[in-house]
Amino acid sequence: MHLNVREASKLLQVSEKKVYDWIRRGILRADRVNDQYRLHRSDLLERTSSREIDIPAQIFEAPSSAGVFMPRLAEALNAGGIFYGLQGDDKAAVLGVIVNSLALPSNTDRESLAQLLLAREALGSTAIGEGIAIPHVRRPILLNTSSPAISLCFLEKPVDFGAFDGQPVFAIFLLISPTARMHLHLLSRLSFALHDSQLKAALVRRAARDEILAEFERVERAMKEPHVEAEDHA
The missing domain is CATH 3.90.105 (Molybdopterin biosynthesis moea protein, domain 2)
Structure with missing residues (x-):
């Protein structure tokens, strides 16, 4: 849209x-x-997860999602996995390594997927600032899978993604969903969660898997309780 x-x-x-x-x-x-x-x-x-745009990403969530099962971030992240020490000297190498590391359906054309992601980068960087990127194509990555997955990939060394703040990327989130609605739902919640300073601190120090999942669960609990303010909006 x-x-x-x-x-x-x-x-x-x-x-x-x-x-x-x-x-x-x-x-x-x-x-x-x-x-x-x-x-x-x-x-x-x-x-909306950029430091420059301090706006709750929840405003993007469609009312039509009411009554429809939508997964939690922690569940999707647990399904997609957290990867440490991925290597690559530039965007192309990093995206190729990430795609080859994911648990994707057996009929997935990994090379084509990596090329689609790289082609999208040519239109403009998907880095959101502060060392984080969310690579995606113009249309959500929809694969023949029953549930969505978010993969978090930590790079062995930061790579220049052409971010607006000039910071090289050290953490990359990749979303894979069975439907476009689910993709937007997860993207909105991820964008909101990345405003949280405690969660970002865990990402910066490349915290253990269980700690990162716990941080996402904590932030999502705050999302469900409008009367409880998020701990921080960077």
């Missing part, structure tokens, strides 16, 4: 001038069509 600047400003609850500023600075990605900017919904979701 694409939005114009006016629609994006309304959704993000900021002025159109602020949206144009974010586009100019590379914090928001936009395509120029007939002299007008068009922003993709999933791109906005990712960037």
Whole structure:
């Protein structure tokens, strides 16, 4: 789903001038069509986890999700796995290593998937700042699987992803979902969770798997309790 600047400003609850500023600075990605900017919904979701855009990603969640089973982040992360020490000297090498490390359906064309992710990077970096990236293609990665998975990959050494804040990437989240609705649901919750300073600190020190899962569970409990403020919004 694409939005114009006016629609994006309304959704993000900021002025159109602020949206144009974010586009100019590379914090928001936009395509120029007939002299007008068009922003993709999933791109906005990712960037709400940026330090520059302190907006609850929950505003993106569709009401139509009510009554439909939607997995928790910790469950999806447990299914996708947490990988440590992945090696690569550049984006292409890193994305190839990540795709080859994942537990994907046997009929998945891993090489094509890696190329799709790399082609998306050519349109604009998927780094969201502070050393984190969420590679994706314009359409969600939908595979023949019964449940979604989020894989968290820690790199042996940070790699330049062309992030707007100039910081190289050390942690990469990759989402794989059976439906587009589920993809957006998980992306919105992941974006919200990445505002939490305690969770980010665990990522920076490359904490153990169980600790990271516990941090996601803690943040999600806060999401379910509107009267409880999140510990921190960076």
